[in-house]
Amino acid sequence: MTTLSERILGAPEGSYVDCQVDRAYVHDGTGVLALEAWNAMQARMLARNDRCYVLFDHIVPANNSVTAGLQAELRRFAREQGLPFTDVGEGVCHQVMGEGIALPGEVVVGADSHTCTLGAFGAFATGVGATDMAAIWADGGTWFRVPESIGVFLSGSLAGPAEAKDLALTYVSRLSMDGATYKALEFVGDGVSSLSMDSRMTLSNLAVETGAKAGLFYADKETCAYLREFGHSAGLQVPGECRYERTLDIDMADVVPVVAVPPRVDTVRPVEDVAGIPLDQVFLGTCTNGRYADLERFARVVRGKKVRVRTLVAPASRRVLSRAAGTGVLSWLVAAGCTILPPGCGPCLGAHQGVLGEGEVCLSTANRNFRNRMGVGGEIYLASPATAAASALSGAIAVPGVQG
Amino acid sequence: MKVEGPAVCLGADIDTDLVIAGRYLRTKDRSVWATHVFEDLDPALAPRLSGAIVIAGKNFGCGSSREQAAIALREAGVRCVIAPSFARIFFRNAINTGLPVMECACPCTEGERVAADPASGTIEVGGRVYLARPLSPRMLEILSAGGLVEYWRRKQ
Numbered sequence: 001m002t003t004l005s006e007r008i009l010g011a012p013e014g015s016y017v018d019c020q021v022d023r024a025y026v027h028d029g030t031g032v033l034a035l036e037a038w039n040a041m042q043a044r045m046l047a048r049n050d051r052c053y054v055l056f057d058h059i060v061p062a063n064n065s066v067t068a069g070l071q072a073e074l075r076r077f078a079r080e081q082g083l084p085f086t087d088v089g090e091g092v093c094h095q096v097m098g099e100g101i102a103l104p105g106e107v108v109v110g111a112d113s114h115t116c117t118l119g120a121f122g123a124f125a126t127g128v129g130a131t132d133m134a135a136i137w138a139d140g141g142t143w144f145r146v147p148e149s150i151g152v153f154l155s156g157s158l159a160g161p162a163e164a165k166d167l168a169l170t171y172v173s174r175l176s177m178d179g180a181t182y183k184a185l186e187f188v189g190d191g192v193s194s195l196s197m198d199s200r201m202t203l204s205n206l207a208v209e210t211g212a213k214a215g216l217f218y219a220d221k222e223t224c225a226y227l228r229e230f231g232h233s234a235g236l237q238v239p240g241e242c243r244y245e246r247t248l249d250i251d252m253a254d255v256v257p258v259v260a261v262p263p264r265v266d267t268v269r270p271v272e273d274v275a276g277i278p279l280d281q282v283f284l285g286t287c288t289n290g291r292y293a294d295l296e297r298f299a300r301v302v303r304g305k306k307v308r309v310r311t312l313v314a315p316a317s318r319r320v321l322s323r324a325a326g327t328g329v330l331s332w333l334v335a336a337g338c339t340i341l342p343p344g345c346g347p348c349l350g351a352h353q354g355v356l357g358e359g360e361v362c363l364s365t366a367n368r369n370f371r372n373r374m375g376v377g378g379e380i381y382l383a384s385p386a387t388a389a390a391s392a393l394s395g396a397i398a399v400p401g402v403q404g
Numbered sequence: 405m406k407v408e409g410p411a412v413c414l415g416a417d418i419d420t421d422l423v424i425a426g427r428y429l430r431t432k433d434r435s436v437w438a439t440h441v442f443e444d445l446d447p448a449l450a451p452r453l454s455g456a457i458v459i460a461g462k463n464f465g466c467g468s469s470r471e472q473a474a475i476a477l478r479e480a481g482v483r484c485v486i487a488p489s490f491a492r493i494f495f496r497n498a499i500n501t502g503l504p505v506m507e508c509a510c511p512c513t514e515g516e517r518v519a520a521d522p523a524s525g526t527i528e529v530g531g532r533v534y535l536a537r538p539l540s541p542r543m544l545e546i547l548s549a550g551g552l553v554e555y556w557r558r559k560q
Contacts (some may be wrong), residue, residue, distance in 0.1 A: 016540060029429060031472050036432070040553045059430065112491055113469040129471040129497035133553045140558065142540065163539045177417055178463035182492050209462060213492055251539045264417070349468070369422045370467060372444040 001240035022106035030111035033130035047140030055093035091317025100230025104219035120200035122219035129347035151244035154191035161401035164199035181211030252344030289365035290316030301389035304335035308353035308395035416461025437476035454481030465494025502551035508536035
């Protein structure tokens, strides 16, 4: 038997393979550089233009005229080449691809490190740089080294206020920031079936924070049911006996609410250890935690109350926003004093819509708390939507579930 | 493909946000990246990179896939980056943009003379000799073409 990566890439770990890419995508950030490389290559036609997506999310709408000009150029290219394209306000590329586009068994390559998010669907999904992407546009494929795999065995189920994000930060801290470099993570075990697709996307999303190339789940009944809503009938992927280079066992019942303290994603502490640290900003959103269930959990906590710190909410996609508008979640957030940003990456990468000032502290549901990432001299604590909600109400880092 | 230069020694887990910050990404002027490279790590580093060989700790280039990180180092005049391990996207980006990278743990002192040969994998630091993990034949071909764009064009 083989690992899921070996199965999808069709070769044993350690070997180099050339393979077709089923879905390739860029966003407004990396797409600009990919287009420059494409022009330098003087390639004429994309090998599979219907499979190469351009999805705007990083700085949308444009923050200045330089960005606007670069985006206009990429928009024109997408139109001229007939590429599937989503513009300002449609959402984060990984979320858009996760709404019925990426499918089990596919090779999905994105010009963004968090492409691993789509491993949640049983796809081999990994990030590349811009020039690699230009070559994929031209050739329709690329080369990979088939990764060794680390088996993350999940048992039990999440309990109390602990969420998928707490589980994700827990495994990142146990593996460390380079514990899975060049490897794939496979999330397996009895506990997986209790995790929703949203939760699985959160877990796959953080795989790259351990250096991993991919973070895969086997497609199961839950995956198939999710994809059926988008009109797909996907088959199951059944895990078999296979050799893992290393295994990690986590009983999900042991997971408690945690934060990653700046400036490392793998420095993880129980929320109660850092409770009371005053905040200047709370940010709910991103490819990690900007999905409907995240907004809903947050909204249920702040409903009928007022946040005591500036609180920014960026839904991960228009679909998420639209659902939140329909169910009342959006109005609860607005009434509680949250500021709603357009679907997209928001301030996660420190380019706009909530850049931190010197000495400011933000609690964010994103995936990176590197030094200066959201603004020079700013500090970022990473946590779950429930912890973010409790903290927004308190104005300081607060333990979820005990907020009055 | 042999390169020589003084060592610039850096620590472990240097992420691509630290190599080139998000606020400088949106431009086509590559000199901007060279000017601001490592600014958030140490603003005095950029002028010392011309002709230098960067020897870093493990997991160099982790985080964002931004290719500008590899381009910034090359534009700033870095001749090679040596580290015990790299984040894989940065590693590919470096090869694709013609920046030699070598996987090897080499203790170093700032300014020491370094000579490195990505093709053979040998690295000499202040007279001590190390052997890097070999690059695949394709990676070497891409590197010797000066990057993936040129490699691709030659294949047509």
